[in-house]
Amino acid sequence: MRGWGRLTANGMNMDFTDEQITRYSRHILLPEVGGKGQKKIAKSRILIVGAGGLGSPAALYLAAAGVGTIGIIDSDVVDLSNLQRQVIHHTSDLDRSKVRSAKEKIQALNPDVTVVMHEDRLTSRNALELIRGYDLVLDGADNFSTKFLCNDACYFADKPLVHGGILRFEGRVTTIIPRKSACYRCVFKNPPPPGLVASCQEAGVLGVLAGIIGTIQATEALKLVLGVGRPLTDRLLDFDARRTAFREIKTKKNPNCPLCGDHPTITELFDHEPEVCDVKQVKVKVEA
Amino acid sequence: MLVKINGKSEEVQGATVLDLLKAKNIDPHMVAVELNARMLERDHLATTPVKEGDQVEFLFYMGGGR
Ligand SMILES: [Zn+2]
Numbered sequence: 001m002r003g004w005g006r007l008t009a010n011g012m013n014m015d016f017t018d019e020q021i022t023r024y025s026r027h028i029l030l031p032e033v034g035g036k037g038q039k040k041i042a043k044s045r046i047l048i049v050g051a052g053g054l055g056s057p058a059a060l061y062l063a064a065a066g067v068g069t070i071g072i073i074d075s076d077v078v079d080l081s082n083l084q085r086q087v088i089h090h091t092s093d094l095d096r097s098k099v100r101s102a103k104e105k106i107q108a109l110n111p112d113v114t115v116v117m118h119e120d121r122l123t124s125r126n127a128l129e130l131i132r133g134y135d136l137v138l139d140g141a142d143n144f145s146t147k148f149l150c151n152d153a154c155y156f157a158d159k160p161l162v163h164g165g166i167l168r169f170e171g172r173v174t175t176i177i178p179r180k181s182a183c184y185r186c187v188f189k190n191p192p193p194p195g196l197v198a199s200c201q202e203a204g205v206l207g208v209l210a211g212i213i214g215t216i217q218a219t220e221a222l223k224l225v226l227g228v229g230r231p232l233t234d235r236l237l238d239f240d241a242r243r244t245a246f247r248e249i250k251t252k253k254n255p256n257c258p259l260c261g262d263h264p265t266i267t268e269l270f271d272h273e274p275e276v277c278d279v280k281q282v283k284v285k286v287e288a
Numbered sequence: 289m290l291v292k293i294n295g296k297s298e299e300v301q302g303a304t305v306l307d308l309l310k311a312k313n314i315d316p317h318m319v320a321v322e323l324n325a326r327m328l329e330r331d332h333l334a335t336t337p338v339k340e341g342d343q344v345e346f347l348f349y350m351g352g353g354r
Contacts, residue, residue: 197349
């Protein structure tokens with residue numbers, strides 16, 4: 001293993017074991033990462049909101065990458081209809097806590113990772129305290145009230161947010177650095193009126209979209225941790241699976257934003273009305 | 289006139305951004321609208337004129353994640 005000797009001499013802080021150096025070798029080989037970058041990843045703390053479609057692939061890749069602490073907040077249990085896209089959960093996990101199920105898979109994949117379980121809903125009461133304990137937040141929530149809450153809480157806690165959304169054949173990612181780049185409310189001031197926009201089960205989604213968008217979110221999170229490249233800020237990256245096409249929409253901080261604009265009207269956290277979205281109420285008809 | 293809507297050039301009729309939305313059967317509450325890289329207030333859609341060569345983005349909400 002002559003190669004590793006050279007690698008370790010190249011600025012590796014000797015806290016990594018030989019096994020870890022092998023495990024992360026394809027990162028360490030990258031000049032933009034190296035031993036120093038891998039150390040940053042190992043020290044990073046990332047909160048994933050939702051252990052669902054987006055959270056599953058994001059959690060798995062961030063765990064594989066060696067993120068030191070992954071927090072996961074979700075209050076749900078695994079439902080059969082989740083398994084079409086929520087790849088961190090297995091058939092044997094049905095009716096089990098999603099956070100618990102996710103923790104097991106992460107630790108089986110990479111025992112270096114500390115998983116903090118938050119078996120709870122993100123609310124205006126717990127969001128700030130929770131988010132302050134992490135370096136950045138990855139939004140894998142399935143509803144608008146939580147997405148807006150993530151945006152607001154990250155603004156008040158001054159933490160970067162990697163936002164993601166999927167619907168039918170489309171997905172969207174954007175990175176928000178509070179006070180520096182456009183926030184979610186700079187574009188979408190408020191959630192849509194209830195019932196107008198399908199946000200979850202009733203609309204359907206091509207399962208693999210969760211993988212595409214969730215892994216882009218994980219990429220953004222790692223870039224922020226490493227300080228590498230140009231973050232996906234002031235841009236919405238929209239993906240259309242029907243045409244297999246990405247489109248980038250430029251955004252910028254909106255002076256009329258109710259949160260981060262010149263005359264903010266939102267000065268503390270609050271909860272928007274949650275949408276009614278219960279998978280058990282959705283009857284799916286199958287055509288012969 | 290020719291207007292770029294969501295990156296695609298389209299021949300459209302109508303004087304205002306709201307007219308464009310109506311022609312496409314889009315409820316204004318379902319989208320955020322950007323005109324030439326500037327976010328429009330929803331209250332201003334009816335009074336904001338569209339001109340030849342303008343770039344309009346209709347940004348639909350995308351809320352899912354589960
Ligand atoms: Zn804003």
